[in-house]
Amino acid sequence: MKYGLSLALLLAIQSLTAQTDAEMLDRIHKTALTQGHCYQWLDDLSNKVGARLSGSEGAAKGVKYTQEQLNQLGLDKVYLQEVLVPKWERGEKEVAYLNLGKKRLDLSICALGMSVATPKNGLEAQAIEVKSLDELKALGADKVKGKIIFFNRPMDPEQIETFRAYGGCVDQRSSGAREAGKLGAVGVIVRSMNLRLDDLPHTGMTNYGDTPENQRIPAAAVSTLDANALSEALKSNPNATLFFRQSCVNKGEVLSYNVIGEITGTEYPNQIMVVGGHLDSWDLGDGSHDDGAGCVQSMEVLELFKKIGYKPKHTIRAVLFMNEENGVKGGLQYEAEAQRKGEHHIFALESDAGGFAPRGFSFEIDDANFGQVGLWKPLFEPYLIHLFRKGHSGVDIGPLKSPKIVKAGLQPDSQRYFDHHHAANDTFDAVNKRELELGAAAMTSLIYLFDKYGIL
Numbered sequence: 001m002k003y004g005l006s007l008a009l010l011l012a013i014q015s016l017t018a019q020t021d022a023e024m025l026d027r028i029h030k031t032a033l034t035q036g037h038c039y040q041w042l043d044d045l046s047n048k049v050g051a052r053l054s055g056s057e058g059a060a061k062g063v064k065y066t067q068e069q070l071n072q073l074g075l076d077k078v079y080l081q082e083v084l085v086p087k088w089e090r091g092e093k094e095v096a097y098l099n100l101g102k103k104r105l106d107l108s109i110c111a112l113g114m115s116v117a118t119p120k121n122g123l124e125a126q127a128i129e130v131k132s133l134d135e136l137k138a139l140g141a142d143k144v145k146g147k148i149i150f151f152n153r154p155m156d157p158e159q160i161e162t163f164r165a166y167g168g169c170v171d172q173r174s175s176g177a178r179e180a181g182k183l184g185a186v187g188v189i190v191r192s193m194n195l196r197l198d199d200l201p202h203t204g205m206t207n208y209g210d211t212p213e214n215q216r217i218p219a220a221a222v223s224t225l226d227a228n229a230l231s232e233a234l235k236s237n238p239n240a241t242l243f244f245r246q247s248c249v250n251k252g253e254v255l256s257y258n259v260i261g262e263i264t265g266t267e268y269p270n271q272i273m274v275v276g277g278h279l280d281s282w283d284l285g286d287g288s289h290d291d292g293a294g295c296v297q298s299m300e301v302l303e304l305f306k307k308i309g310y311k312p313k314h315t316i317r318a319v320l321f322m323n324e325e326n327g328v329k330g331g332l333q334y335e336a337e338a339q340r341k342g343e344h345h346i347f348a349l350e351s352d353a354g355g356f357a358p359r360g361f362s363f364e365i366d367d368a369n370f371g372q373v374g375l376w377k378p379l380f381e382p383y384l385i386h387l388f389r390k391g392h393s394g395v396d397i398g399p400l401k402s403p404k405i406v407k408a409g410l411q412p413d414s415q416r417y418f419d420h421h422h423a424a425n426d427t428f429d430a431v432n433k434r435e436l437e438l439g440a441a442a443m444t445s446l447i448y449l450f451d452k453y454g455i456l
Helices: 007-016 018-035 038-049 057-071 133-139 162-167 171-182 224-236 288-308 329-341 367-383 433-453
Strands: 077-089 095-099 104-107 109-111 123-130 148-151 187-191 219-222 241-245 249-263 268-278 314-321 344-350 358-364 387-390 406-412
Touching: 018 288, 018 367, 018 433, 038 057, 038 288, 038 433, 057 077, 057 249, 057 288, 077 329, 095 224, 104 224, 123 133, 123 187, 123 224, 133 171, 148 171, 148 224, 148 241, 171 187, 171 219, 187 224, 187 241, 219 224, 249 288, 249 329, 268 288, 268 433, 288 314, 288 433, 314 329, 314 433, 344 433, 358 367, 358 433, 367 387, 367 433, 406 433
Parallel strands: 123 148, 148 187, 187 219, 268 314, 268 344, 344 406, 358 387
Antiparallel strands: 077 249, 095 104, 095 241, 109 219, 123 241, 249 314, 358 406
């Protein structure tokens, strides 16, 4: 922390050392591209451990594997932090079709995370298509009661920033079952959050809020191709019935862990800088982009500092959070423990937007510190990183509270991210080695600069 230094003085100091900083970033990137282990770690995490849904055997294996790898880096501390997480299981493969009398339209679906099951023999009712929660509410209970609601608002293809497109329609997935249930619907089918037309349904959490368990209705996602087909079929057959069956179950909470490794600061050991991703994943693929990539990149930050012999002034802590996907229990528990111990965090960086080529960072930051970040932009331009803006940092670091803290999120190229997000094709073969390594190098570079100059 640079107490007492004016911004003008700090700018002058940084101007004098810019060449040294450029040399350090060059060294970080070259080391990441030639000596890093993040790609091999991700290969193991994806192909030897596999899917890591909270509370599952895969999640437990992921904890064990990443702890073992961190132990091999020669860090000052490696430890596990207990956290209670939900244990939700998908059950048997889901089945769905639109009953058209003498024929039927088969649909590719998957249960939404935390959804309840249908009756054992399935659920069949007339389907009604809506485009939004507002359109649902406008129908009213008289038209909704006893029906299956089909939410069919696509991600907006005109949005260049795909996370904006995602944010513009994800409420139907997260809140659709809750709101439809209030009006007497018996089930919900939601168009997958995906800009591409394909046969892969994309899961994700649905949130029932305070709805009593016996009043919760089952919810599933349908692939984008089948969403289009279902919409067309309902136009010609508005009274057709939709059948679906899923056997998912929520088994309550079980013990799991955040995995933590750290390098103790040489000058400010009690001022902590966090870098992290979430270790859990959905169960359809192996979670390579979401968020195995962020985990191994965070581990790589520590490895790169060790390899280049950099001794940080502040304590650098990599945290692999558990349960971002369906509860954020890991992030909440980490903050609770930080408060209990009286820990002081000054910076936090999260990677949870895939292992694609890095394009920049978004910051939750005040104007003074954002001015300092602006000075660093030329250092990143040789690596084609140009995006530095205020915005959302990350879900797991969101709960962190300190008297003064800067939060940031790595922003990779997002155009292909939602092709894989929460789907069966979120697998290791979809990750490019160099792009993954460049993301780790960008993260290490940003942490180096914040560690060297502190926050204002």
